[in-house]
Amino acid sequence: MGQQLAIGVLAAALVATSASAQVQGINLTGQYKCVAACAGGGDAFITQNGWQLNVTSDAGVPSRAWVEYPGRIWVEQAYQGAVYSADGITIQFDRGTIWQKIPEPPPPPPPRRRR
Numbered sequence: 139m140g141q142q143l144a145i146g147v148l149a150a151a152l153v154a155t156s157a158s159a160q161v162q163g164i165n166l167t168g169q170y171k172c173v174a175a176c177a178g179g180g181d182a183f184i185t186q187n188g189w190q191l192n193v194t195s196d197a198g199v200p201s202r203a204w205v206e207y208p209g210r211i212w213v214e215q216a217y218q219g220a221v222y223s224a225d226g227i228t229i230q231f232d233r234g235t236i237w238q239k240i241p242e243p244p245p246p247p248p249p250r251r252r253r
Contacts, residue, residue, distance in 0.1 A: 164226045166211075170237035172196040182237050196237070 170182040178197030185192045191203035193213055201215030211229070212219045220231040229237045 164222070164224070166191065166222060166226050166229070168242070169240045170196075170229065171240050172235060173238050174236040175231075175234040177235065181240065 165186055166184045167186045168184060170184065172178075172182060176196050177199075178195065180196050180198055182196045183194045184203075189205040191205070191211060191213075192200070193203045193215075194200045195216065199215055201213050203211050203213040206212045206219065209224075210219055210221050213231075216231070218232045220229050220235075222229045227239045231237075
């Protein structure tokens with residue numbers, strides 16, 4: 139019972155801190171690595187357009203999804219919701235799956251000028 143309460147408090151904190159992040163334009167677009175309760179061995183992908191999302195799970199299953207409210211998304215094909223962190227780096231699904239965003243590599247340096 140105590141563990142369930144702690145998980146509920148953590149989820150509520152993620153949602154509360156995410157509310158202001160969404161208003162500031164959090165972008166969930168990117169490539170994610172599954173780190174817990176994974177369905178497949180691949181990477182997951184999200185493309186965001188406003189509050190609408192296209193999601194491909196780590197098992198390769200595509201789905202439509204959307205931001206239900208700041209800090210929470212709903213994935214139609216998986217028929218489950220998830221909370222995302224205020225920085226958009228971590229997504230935790232209702233059934234325990236956790237994705238972490240893979241950072242984009244830095245841009246290449248500008249070409250060197252010959253003298």
